[in-house]
Amino acid sequence: MNKERFQGLELLATAVVVSNPDGVVLYANLSAETLLEVSRRSLDGQALAALFVEATAFREFLRKSQLDPFGVKRQVFELIRPSGTAEHVHVTLSCPDGAHGATIMELREIEQQLKVDREARMMDQSLANKELIRNLAHEIKNPLGGIRGAAQLLEVELPSPELKEYTQVVIKESDRLQTLVDRLLAPHRKPHIVSMMNIHEVCERVRSVILAEHPKGLKFIRDYDTSIPEFLGDLEQLIQAILNIVRNAAQALAPKIADGTAQITLCTRVVRRVTLNRKQHRLALDLQVIDNGPGIPEEIMERIFFPLVSGREGGSGLGLTLAQTFVQQHEGIIECSSTPGKTLFKVTLPLQFDHATS
Template sequence: MSKERFQGLDLLATAVVVIDPLGVVVYANSGAESLLDMSRRSLDGQAMLGLFTDSVGFRDFLSRFKADPFDIKRQIFELIRANGSTEHVHVTLSRPDTLGDFTLMELREIEQQMKVDREARMMDQSIANKELIRNLAHEIKNPLGGIRGAAQLLEIELNSADLKEYTQVIIKESDRLQTLVDRLLAPHRKPHIAVMMNIHEVCERVRSVILAEHPKGLRIIRDYDTSIPEFLGDFEQLIQTVLNIVRNAAQALAPQISEGTAEIRLCTRVVRRVTLNRKQHRLALDLQVIDNGPGIPADIVDRIFYPLVSGREGGSGLGLTLAQTFVQQHEGTIECASQPGRTLFKVILPLQFEHASN
């Protein structure tokens, strides 16, 4: 049987498989490959019955559809991915006239809509945060220069070295605040410059910097998909993004580094048919930074990308905020999941190969 008749299904964003009367896969689109974490070749000839935890319930579901194939059937099942993870999905069975005895099965992740809603909330919150930061930074910047200048003039008039110590405190603290304000405003000053780049060059640059800072006790594991093509991105911004994430991880791993058990994994993959910020992309980069540290405190994990929020004493709380800003400038998303012994930061970036036309 020619499978060319089903190739139009690859244009769909959702996971779709075509099954024969026995429930065996005869075609799977790219969305199904991504959802099931299996290649099309592996899915070909696979019995769908074995891909659900409730195989008996799924068999009954198929039987009811066969009894009335002109009615669309829907039910929720727990899907088993190739990597062993599970996912609840809406399964829809239908039989278009053009398919004859074959059945069209559509699989929709229940979590997908929740993920879209979460991304929308994060984007709105990020926009509000950036506006607040800009306004606050400008409000601080103007009087700060006046305070520092007044302290310098006062120091000239003072004859006592003891009193000059106080003016030095004012000047040094003003400089420290000025540096903080400049860091807050930095991502909004530099233009986004997109060039063809390789994500693994970014990862290797960051790896070299972190290992130079922590020459002993830390192992950085490369888990790269070397088939990922070059894509348009701001090389410097992405280096800073990955560096901020990995450096945070290394700092959180201080106890493990002293014991010689610290690990950071840099993992790159390609994902297909993803929706980022309500926009569909054919291909995207999935970059993950995973460490075996103590995890992010539960009371701040939901606010970890907010400015000035830090789980480390002495931290500025700006590194992840800047990383989020740079990722969003690439039309991507960044998210975090943490528990003791494993913290994951996931960056998803659309793979773009041409400059957008004006």
């Protein structure tokens, strides 16, 4: 069989397996090899039904698909993997030539589909938040200068120091709001300066800042993959993004820092064939920030990246919002999972080495 006609399927992030009319594998793309945890050489000549726990049900599913050459059949089956891990997948069959031609089978991990949907919702929500923040910040900023200026002029005219205390309250609160607005607008003001950078320089800069703030009681564990190459990114933006995440972790660890048991782990790895925001990338950086703190309250877990949402008394609720904005400007994503004793923030960034690479 001439397999060259299937080479275009190598570019797909979706696992695709092609079989003959008897349901025997003729070809599998690289994504299928990864999903099934079996080499393509081992798949050649194997029955499609042997890939699934429900082999009899799959054979019936295949038979019905071949009877309807103009239709596309979908069903959920459980894979058989050498590692023994269970995985339910969406199976889509199409038989354009009916029972006498090849069958094209697509496999999609249910969890992967949920992840894609979740990323899409996060991106839509982030864009809406960004537009809301910009408009709101500008609406606050314009009258704020006038309020502060009027308070200063009024202060000059007031005869007694006691009355001037009230104008000082107005001026100080105006300055506090101005600082808040400036932080909201910061990601949209600074240009995105891209150059070759090292992720471990980012981690070490962040680590040194946090240790300066907490010189005692906090232990950092560095689990670095030093083979990760330099890649294109905005060094200052990524330092700020990771600093915001790690600083949040340190603040949540305050009781453990006091008794000397606080711990933050910085872990870097390379992951392959990653889909971010509906776009596939050959290589990506996986940076994890793990702390042994009390965990994020369940009632705010789904909203931690929203502006002005904070689980800490006196927190501004902007740190994670800004971190997410900076990471998204690098076409990446931040994910979080949390239980008492372990909170994990995972930053995934596509590794780009030149402006033409995706």
